[in-house]
Amino acid sequence: MKTIFRVVLMLALVLGAVSVQAADTLNGAGASFPYPVYSAWAFDYSKATGVQLNYQSIGSGGGIRQITERTVEFGASDAPLTPEALQKSNLLQFPAVMGGVVPVVNIAGIKAGQMHLDSDAVCKIYLGEIKFWDDAKIQSMNSKIKLPHKEITVVHRSDGSGTTAIFTTYLSEACPAWKQKVGAGTSVKYPVGIGGKGNEGVSNYVKRSDNSIGYVEFAYAEQNKLAYTMLKNPAGNFVAPSFKTFEDAAASGDFDPKKDFNLWLVNAKGKNAWPIAGATFILLAKDKKDASMKTVKFYDWAFNNGDTKAKELVYIPLPKALKDKVRAYWKANGLY
Amino acid sequence: MKKNPIDTIFAALTAVSSFAIIFLIVGILIVLVSESSLAIHKFGILNFITETDWDPVKEIFGAASTLYGTMVTTALSMLIAIPIAIGIAVFITEIAPNFLKGPIGIAIELLAAIPSIIYGMWGLFTLAPLMTDYIEPALQQTFGKLPFFSVLLAGTPMGIDLLTASVILSIMIIPFTASISRDAFNLTPEVVKESAYALGATQWEVVKNIVIPYSKLGVFGGVVLSMGRAIGETMAVAFVLGNNHQITSSLLDAAATITVSLANEFSEADTDIYLSSLFYLALVLFVLSFITLFIAKYFLIRAERKYSR
Numbered sequence: 001m002k003t004i005f006r007v008v009l010m011l012a013l014v015l016g017a018v019s020v021q022a023a024d025t026l027n028g029a030g031a032s033f034p035y036p037v038y039s040a041w042a043f044d045y046s047k048a049t050g051v052q053l054n055y056q057s058i059g060s061g062g063g064i065r066q067i068t069e070r071t072v073e074f075g076a077s078d079a080p081l082t083p084e085a086l087q088k089s090n091l092l093q094f095p096a097v098m099g100g101v102v103p104v105v106n107i108a109g110i111k112a113g114q115m116h117l118d119s120d121a122v123c124k125i126y127l128g129e130i131k132f133w134d135d136a137k138i139q140s141m142n143s144k145i146k147l148p149h150k151e152i153t154v155v156h157r158s159d160g161s162g163t164t165a166i167f168t169t170y171l172s173e174a175c176p177a178w179k180q181k182v183g184a185g186t187s188v189k190y191p192v193g194i195g196g197k198g199n200e201g202v203s204n205y206v207k208r209s210d211n212s213i214g215y216v217e218f219a220y221a222e223q224n225k226l227a228y229t230m231l232k233n234p235a236g237n238f239v240a241p242s243f244k245t246f247e248d249a250a251a252s253g254d255f256d257p258k259k260d261f262n263l264w265l266v267n268a269k270g271k272n273a274w275p276i277a278g279a280t281f282i283l284l285a286k287d288k289k290d291a292s293m294k295t296v297k298f299y300d301w302a303f304n305n306g307d308t309k310a311k312e313l314v315y316i317p318l319p320k321a322l323k324d325k326v327r328a329y330w331k332a333n334g335l336y
Numbered sequence: 337m338k339k340n341p342i343d344t345i346f347a348a349l350t351a352v353s354s355f356a357i358i359f360l361i362v363g364i365l366i367v368l369v370s371e372s373s374l375a376i377h378k379f380g381i382l383n384f385i386t387e388t389d390w391d392p393v394k395e396i397f398g399a400a401s402t403l404y405g406t407m408v409t410t411a412l413s414m415l416i417a418i419p420i421a422i423g424i425a426v427f428i429t430e431i432a433p434n435f436l437k438g439p440i441g442i443a444i445e446l447l448a449a450i451p452s453i454i455y456g457m458w459g460l461f462t463l464a465p466l467m468t469d470y471i472e473p474a475l476q477q478t479f480g481k482l483p484f485f486s487v488l489l490a491g492t493p494m495g496i497d498l499l500t501a502s503v504i505l506s507i508m509i510i511p512f513t514a515s516i517s518r519d520a521f522n523l524t525p526e527v528v529k530e531s532a533y534a535l536g537a538t539q540w541e542v543v544k545n546i547v548i549p550y551s552k553l554g555v556f557g558g559v560v561l562s563m564g565r566a567i568g569e570t571m572a573v574a575f576v577l578g579n580n581h582q583i584t585s586s587l588l589d590a591a592a593t594i595t596v597s598l599a600n601e602f603s604e605a606d607t608d609i610y611l612s613s614l615f616y617l618a619l620v621l622f623v624l625s626f627i628t629l630f631i632a633k634y635f636l637i638r639a640e641r642k643y644s645r
Contacts, residue, residue: 032603059603061611079606153494158579160392160604183393186604194496194590195578197600201460208465209494 030063030076073291075283078162095279098316100218104226118232119174128192155214158195160187166278170266219314249273372616390581397613405591413505421513429521448511455572464495490586496578509562516558520551553639560632570595
């Protein structure tokens with residue numbers, strides 16, 4: 001009898017603890033790109049404060065729809081919404097963390113950082129106008145290496161993704177022909193190439209096909225030891241993808257709180273800025289003040305305590321100046 | 337006679353369960369139609385089915401390329417799967433000694449129980465490299481010069497193509513076709529088979545002249561049911577077809593099926609018309625599956641009537 005009583009008491013305590021915690025959850029949904037870093041932050045945050053984050057990585061499109069319908073407390077999107085679109089759905093927007101997109105190649109004998117490309121060359125390769133690696137244009141930027149007369153295998157994403165949106169926005173801004181023929185979006189009609197599903201699909205096909213080029217998130221290029229290329233940025237310098245060059249891009253990007261930070265961080269002006277980067281954004285409902293304040297608390301905590309964790313997972317934390325701008329934006333909207 | 341109340345409750349419960357299915361199907365149809373109404377309004381029905389372009393940036397959407405991909409992969413996978421599946425069924429019912437029947441039957445049913453994402457990942461990491469390095473170059477060298485095949489096998493083998501997708505699909509539908517065919521073959525009366533053997537018929541003659549004619553409608557029904565499965569299969573092919581919206585004459589080119597497009601593009605579809613067009617694709621698939629199942633049922637019912645007499 002005594003044992004039964006104990007078991008019941010234990011159960012009651014455990015259930016009680018669970019239900020207390022369940023009351024303290026923050027529900028968000030959206031982009032899959034920042035999911036690993038948000039869940040790492042959430043783990044530490046719940047240890048520090050007891051508040052659980054329940055984040056469903058259903059894609060940016062789904063995140064925007066769910067916050068528009070107010071079924072979650074915050075939405076997350078890889079693409080920034082325009083101030084007009086935000087106005088229409090009565091939403092606020094701020095950047096949370098950044099990532100970069102990196103072209104990777106697989107050519108025998110060419111190591112990471114050896115291939116030099118400018119935006120015009122990348123654009124012409126993806127348009128199918130440059131067909132061979134020893135094309136005069138590519139060779140002129142790579143006088144030190146001998147390029148093979150081999151056909152270029154172009155690899156792109158088969159699924160809709162924020163990575164594609166950043167990459168095609170970069171090409172559209174740098175290259176009028178791309179803008180006119182293809183354009184920018186989460187999924188576009190590629191003139192040439194084969195499609196891999198997800199970053200893992202693209203990196204798998206680049207690794208397997210000789211003389212190929214693809215584009216993946218920075219983290220994937222790092223973890224899979226793919227041969228990234230150097231890119232020429234608008235300032236005229238060849239840069240390698242690294243935390244340093246991403247931070248330089250972020251610092252020179254004109255994130256304007258008056259425009260709800262609506263900015264694609266491509267072709268940034270900084271001297272050493274990597275030209276293909278992007279922030280991922282959080283969307284808040286203006287009319288749900290309690291929920292939005294809860295979300296702001298979480299991201300404020302992450303801004304203060306989450307940089308190391310983000311870097312471990314190969315995400316780029318916002319520079320301090322931008323974090324201060326975001327905090328001022330929260331304050332101006334009465335959430336901080 | 338007074339009816340037992342338990343009977344009444346039981347009847348009501350079963351009726352509710354059955355009608356729930358009908359409500360569910362009608363509900364899905366209503367949702368599909370209402371979600372795709374924007375696209376139906378903009379592109380029409382015939383235009384949408386015949387439009388070959390699929391360009392989310394310019395907001396031009398058409399189902400022709402994905403319909404084509406769906407039909408080609410389905411047809412090709414049936415072409416590979418049916419002979420193998422019927423071979424398996426003949427072996428199990430007519431040829432195999434009794435102690436082998438059990439293990440083979442179980443192995444086939446296990447094959448049907450593997451989740452399709454496993455087939456997809458296996459296809460991406462194992463089958464696609466094999467296709468690229470060995471099977472497709474070998475096919476090109478053997479048949480590549482023949483007039484008709486030179487078109488079918490044109491291009492550089494990349495492993496992301498209609499052929500690879502069809503091979504994976506065929507592996508997925510073999511268990512279905514085989515087990516339905518086996519059940520159909522078992523319907524052949526023993527007496528007729530034994531009479532044929534008594535008259536001196538060989539095993540081949542019995543299968544060809546007795547078993548297959550007896551069960552062909554049942555087998556056909558099974559084939560069409562597996563076709564429904566091949567049309568609707570998603571994750572197994574999502575990784576190895578490339579999702580290129582193009583109509584291509586070469587089997588070594590990337591393409592897209594309706595399900596592959598939905599799996600690849602749904603979560604990041606950002607504009608209303610884009611999302612609505614994806615729902616419209618799903619509606620087209622729904623109708624296509626409905627027609628397929630209708631044909632299958634028709635033949636199965638005819639087969640049953642023939643043998644229940």
